[in-house]
Amino acid sequence: MRVLIVDTALGACTACVAEDGRRLGLRAELMTKGHQERLAGMVRDAVAEAGGDFEAIDRIGVTVGPGSFTGLRVGLAFAQGLGAALDRPVVGVSTLDALAASVDKAGLVAAVIDARRGQVYVRLFRDGVALGPAEAVSLEAATDLVLDAAAGTTPALVGSGAAVLVDSFPERLGSADTAPLAAPSPEALARLTAGADPTIALPAPLYLRAPDATPPSRLPGQPRPTVAS
Secondary structure, eight states, X not given: OEEEEEEOSSSEEEEEEEETTEEEEEXXXXXXXXXXHXXXXXXXXXXXXXXXXXXXXXXXXXXXXXXXXXXXXXXXXXXXXXXXHHTOOEEEEEHHHHHHHTSOOOSEEEEEEEEETTEEEEEEEETTEEOSOOEEEEHHHHHHHHXXXXXXXXXXXXXXXXXXXXXXXXXXHTTSEEEOOSSOOHHHHHHHHHHOOTTTSOOOOOOSSOOSSOOOSSOTTOOOOOOOO
């Protein structure tokens, strides 16, 4: 199966074509904004490097979060539009699942993304199997989750939140293995895309908390509400 990967959820913009575990074409840049301007050209170049044109693509995978609200919308809109144009299935891939799959380590792996405001997005895995759902929790709560699940063994922390946790609780997590990846590896994304069930892994955004921005309290031109005296 030849898959096209689109990842704009975290600190990178990635377009990758892979087939049966082999990476055929890749374009990836570290960036936190500007995905919309770069993504289409990167996908075009990755497909051209792979050979066979867009018609050779069997499935499209796109990261669905948790991650940047703007980045997620860009990637999802592009992947779904391309899937409709090519008449190909589009599957959603969790960024936390892909981060955990990006490290080759047995035992406990905690995929952790810095969510700001004193929180992280976290999901725990043991030997590649998820131990529970993805959550948005405080730094202390995430540390407790990791150490409780580790049960005296050495955990691995992967993702932008790894250093955040270790720096916040060095006396508790100082011995943990860390891989502060800015984004999942293309190979991990390709494996998860190829193995996904299109009827279950839907390309819908995974939001674990409300956006930082709030809608306006009044429409343009609408008078301000009167405050009772």
